[in-house]
Amino acid sequence: GDSVTQMEGPVTLSEEAFLTINCTYTATGYPSLFWYVQYPGEGLQLLLKATKADDKGSNKGFEATYRKETTSFHLEKGSVQVSDSAVYFCALSDHEDDKIIFGKGTRLHILP
Amino acid sequence: SAVISQKPSRDICQRGTSLTIQCQVDSQVTMMFWYRQQPGQSLTLIATANQGSEATYESGFVIDKFPISRPNLTFSTLTVSNMSPEDSSIYLCSVVVSGGGDTQYFGPGTRLTVL
Numbered sequence: 001g002d003s004v005t006q007m008e009g010p011v012t013l014s015e016e017a018f019l020t021i022n023c024t025y026t027a028t029g030y031p032s033l034f035w036y037v038q039y040p041g042e043g044l045q046l047l048l049k050a051t052k053a054d055d056k057g058s059n060k061g062f063e064a065t066y067r068k069e070t071t072s073f074h075l076e077k078g079s080v081q082v083s084d085s086a087v088y089f090c091a092l093s094d095h096e097d098d099k100i101i102f103g104k105g106t107r108l109h110i111l112p
Numbered sequence: 113s114a115v116i117s118q119k120p121s122r123d124i125c126q127r128g129t130s131l132t133i134q135c136q137v138d139s140q141v142t143m144m145f146w147y148r149q150q151p152g153q154s155l156t157l158i159a160t161a162n163q164g165s166e167a168t169y170e171s172g173f174v175i176d177k178f179p180i181s182r183p184n185l186t187f188s189t190l191t192v193s194n195m196s197p198e199d200s201s202i203y204l205c206s207v208v209v210s211g212g213g214d215t216q217y218f219g220p221g222t223r224l225t226v227l
Contacts, residue, residue: 043220044155044204045218089155093216095214098143100206102155
């Protein structure tokens with residue numbers, strides 16, 4: 001079945017460092033891909049999404065490109081801030097029933 | 113997107129009791145879901161809340177333990193029945209907005225602690 005694999009955390013970086021969180025997926029069709037963020041004590045917020053190959057989702061300085069050839073959707077940010085400290089979830093939707101499959105989440109901790 | 117509210121935001125309950133969580137959306141949605149997030153874990157889908165009919169449960173979840181109602185397009189409830197400490201989790205509802213493709217938007221969650 002469909003699945004999402006993302007790098008394990010926690011990831012600890014200094015402020016202004018470059019961030020990459022790896023995400024790969026397995027799907028039989030052409031899923032939509034998402035990154036969600038969960039700040040401490042809060043629910044999930046949609047960070048960005050891409051619906052087809054080569055699409056780039058972007059929001060709040062974060063970017064991710066839908067790479068069909070490598071089945072990947074890595075999250076990147078050029079200069080992280082302390083306020084980016086959160087748990088990041090990679091996810092896919094296979095369009096059949098609108099269900100979302102989540103990765104296990106990556107906890108990001110940014111040091112001032 | 114959609115504005116989603118959940119009540120209560122958190123609760124502490126005694127073993128053997130039940131808690132009903134409400135989810136209200138400010139716009140009409142096509143799909144509503146309920147998830148559980150155990151401490152430090154990812155999200156697990158409990159069920160799809162179907163308007164006017166019985167919810168569709170995922171493997172490992174049953175109606176007797178997690179009865180769900182969805183009387184209209186914008187409101188749903190999840191009850192956690194006969195609670196035990198293992199039910200301590202964050203419970204989240206999510207929606208797919210009409211015309212919004214397959215993107216799910218999440219409520220703020222209900223943090224449940226069972227003693």
